[in-house]
Amino acid sequence: MHSSRHHRHEAGQVSAKTTNGLILKGGWRYDLHGWLFDACMFRGMGRELRQRTVTLAQLQPGDQVLDVGCGTGTLALEVQRRVGSAGRVVGIDPGNEQIARARAKAARHDLPIAFQVGVIEQLAFPDQMFDVVLSTLMMHHLPKNLKVQGLAEIVRVLKPGGRLIIADFTRKQERSGLATRFHAGGSSLSELAALIADAGFVQVDTEEMRPPRFSAFPGAGFVTAYKSADAGMIKER
Ligand SMILES: C[S@@+](CC[C@H](N)C(=O)[O-])C[C@H]1O[C@@H](n2cnc3c(N)ncnc32)[C@H](O)[C@@H]1O
Numbered sequence: 001m002h003s004s005r006h007h008r009h010e011a012g013q014v015s016a017k018t019t020n021g022l023i024l025k026g027g028w029r030y031d032l033h034g035w036l037f038d039a040c041m042f043r044g045m046g047r048e049l050r051q052r053t054v055t056l057a058q059l060q061p062g063d064q065v066l067d068v069g070c071g072t073g074t075l076a077l078e079v080q081r082r083v084g085s086a087g088r089v090v091g092i093d094p095g096n097e098q099i100a101r102a103r104a105k106a107a108r109h110d111l112p113i114a115f116q117v118g119v120i121e122q123l124a125f126p127d128q129m130f131d132v133v134l135s136t137l138m139m140h141h142l143p144k145n146l147k148v149q150g151l152a153e154i155v156r157v158l159k160p161g162g163r164l165i166i167a168d169f170t171r172k173q174e175r176s177g178l179a180t181r182f183h184a185g186g187s188s189l190s191e192l193a194a195l196i197a198d199a200g201f202v203q204v205d206t207e208e209m210r211p212p213r214f215s216a217f218p219g220a221g222f223v224t225a226y227k228s229a230d231a232g233m234i235k236e237r
Contacts, residue, residue: 045217062086069138073102092118120150151199161229201225
C-alpha cells in the first residue's frame, strides 16, 4: 500500500489531481519507455493485452466509452476507431503530462477523444453516462480503499446493463525491489473479481494471460462484468 499523498516515478511534477494512487509522469518518454520495454522485455504482451481488452469490450458503433487511468491514450485511440464518429470516448488520468501527450496524439490522428485530468475515486461525469468502462494496468496502482471507491464510481457512471473490462497485472509474491513498490496495490484475479462483485456487478468473469517463455512480462489477466439492468436483462451486444 502506498503511504504518501503523491507518488511519482520522478520528482518535479505536481499533478492537478490528488490521489493516494501511484501517479506516473512522462508523456512521450512514457510512450518510448513503454514501447521499448514491451518490445524487448515483454515480447509484445503489453500490446496484446490492450488488443484483448478491446475485443472483450465488444464495442459497438455509437458506444459511449470511458478509459480510466488512460495514461497517454493509446487504448482510447483504438477504442475511438471502433465506436466511430457516432461514439464518444473519454479518457481520464491524474498525470498532467500523460493527458497532454494523449491530447496531442488524438489531435494528430484527428480523433475527437476527450482526455481529462481526473481520478477513479471521483469521476466527474453524470450517472449512467457510459455503455462501457475500461481500465488497463491501473488498478495495481491503488490501495484497496481506492479500488472500492473507484468501482462504486464506475457503477454510478455506467448505464444499466453496461460493461466493465479491467486488465491488470496479477500479484506475484516473489517480486522484489522496485517491482514490489510498483505492484504494491496488485491483487490476484480472484481478489479483483471479488471486489467487482462486491461493488454490485453481475456476470463477473476472469481470464488469465500467461506470459510467454523467456519474457519478463509478469502475470496479467482480465475481469469482465456487467452493471445489472433494472429489468433484469443484460444489454444485448
Ligand atoms: C501503468 S499506467 C497504465 C496507463 C494505460 N492505461 C496503459 O495501459 O498504458 C497506470 C496509470 O494509472 C494512473 N493512475 C494512478 N492513480 C490513478 C487514479 N487514482 N485514478 C485514475 N488513474 C490513476 C497513472 O497516472 C498511470 O497513468
